[in-house]
Structure formats: structure tokens, C-alpha cells
Amino acid sequence: MPHVFTGKLKEPIIDYLTGNLTILFEPSEDFRHAYEELKDCDKLRLEIKKYRRKRSLDANAYYWVLITKLAKVIGLSNPETHNMVLWRYGQPEIFEGKGVYMTIPDTEGADRKVRNATDYHLQPTSQVRAGKDGIIYRTYRLLRGSHTYNTEEMARLIDGLITLCKDAGISDSEIATPDERRILKERYGVEIG
Structure with a gap:
């Protein structure tokens, strides 16, 4: 099951030797459980989109x-x-x-x-x-x-x-x-x- 979090993107970190980019994301929710579950995965899919509050x-x-x-x-x-x-x-x-x-x-x-x-x-x-x-x-x-x-x-x-x-x-x-x-x-x- 996918994990969905809201939060803020932080300044990216760029490795100037390799050109690789690291994305920093500060979640509003507790991320620890998802991290433990996913930390050993070789490859992940990340979808980032502008937050819009769901209608009530x-x-x-x-x-x-x-x-x-x-x-x-x-x-x-x-x-x-x-x-x-x-x-x-x-x-x-x-x-x-x-x-x-x-x-x-x-x-x-x-x-x-x-x-x-x-x-x-x-x-x-x-x-x-x-x-x-x-x-x-x-x-x-x-x-x-x-x-x-x-x-x-x-x-x-x-x-x-x-x-x-x-x-x-x-x-x-x-x-x-x-x-x-x-x-x-x-x-x-x-x-x-």
C-alpha cells in the first residue's frame, strides 16, 4: 500500500562531483514507520504534487x-x-x-x-x-x-x-x-x- 504524506520540500542537495540530486522533504506526519518499511528498497517511485485540501x-x-x-x-x-x-x-x-x-x-x-x-x-x-x-x-x-x-x-x-x-x-x-x-x-x- 502506498504511503501518502503532506509536508514541505526543502532546498535540494546537489553532489557537484556526480551531479546527483538529493531531494529533502519535511513531512507533517510521522514518517518513521514508512521509513523502516522502505529504507532497504533499491528503487522507489515518488510522486510530488501541490497540496489541495480535500473538500468536506x-x-x-x-x-x-x-x-x-x-x-x-x-x-x-x-x-x-x-x-x-x-x-x-x-x-x-x-x-x-x-x-x-x-x-x-x-x-x-x-x-x-x-x-x-x-x-x-x-x-x-x-x-x-x-x-x-x-x-x-x-x-x-x-x-x-x-x-x-x-x-x-x-x-x-x-x-x-x-x-x-x-x-x-x-x-x-x-x-x-x-x-x-x-x-x-x-x-x-x-x-x-
Whole structure:
């Protein structure tokens, strides 16, 4: 099982004779157990990326409360509303630096299935083409599920959802209680009203 630590990179040490670089990392968590387990390994794989705080379950719960309110006002199901919000404010799935696209028959049935999907999220594009089989296909972009979003991505999603709620005529008081407003401001930088 991989070990994951947060911390700070320190100035690297460069051996000027060999040109080899030693990376210094100061972990915030206790590293001793991982060190004992890995110290005799000849080769390790290290992944370093910018730390982003994971979004809280509070944000997810709040998001779904707003989705339910918006869905009721605009007359769509919760999955349809969720997908609509993801199309506007969601994050694409990226593999090896590239977005993921797929083609699906351009039919009402396929469109309805995509709009109501809960296991995957596809954003329709304007690209339509005829297949060799004579069927018209539309290209869709694969989006990440919101459960994978970090704090910054979730803030953008909630901020967009709040805009849609306001556009649909949902009042600020229905969008968030004073306590929810404070939490949204403190944790996500999202302001209402």
C-alpha cells in the first residue's frame, strides 16, 4: 500500500562531483514507520504534487441540497440537474494530459440516458458525424464525478450552482442559512448575496 504524506520540500542537495540530486522533504506526519518499511528498497517511485485540501462532506451535502431545490424549480430530476451543473462548471477527466472523448448515437434515447446518468458524466459537444453504418453520432467529453473534486474545484462547482439557483428565482435565504454562508465563505471563498 502506498504511503501518502503532506509536508514541505526543502532546498535540494546537489553532489557537484556526480551531479546527483538529493531531494529533502519535511513531512507533517510521522514518517518513521514508512521509513523502516522502505529504507532497504533499491528503487522507489515518488510522486510530488501541490497540496489541495480535500473538500468536506459538508460541501457535498450542501451541494445536493441545492441540486434538489434547483431540480424542483426547473422541473428536472436530480441526476439531470447534477449533470447540467457539471456540464457548465465541472472538471474534465484527463488521462496523460489529454481529455477523454467518446461518440454515442445521436438519438433522443441516448441523450436521455446521458442526461440521467449517475455512474458516469458525459458532456455533449457540437461535434456530430455520420458513421460508416449510416448512424449519426455525437461526441461527448467525459467529466469527473464531483466526489473527486478538491476544495478549489468544489468551490467553483458550488459557486456555479448558486448562480443557477439565483437565475431560477431561488432566494438567497433559500440558498443558504447564515451558518451555511459563513462556512461557504470561510472554507471555499464562496459568497452569497
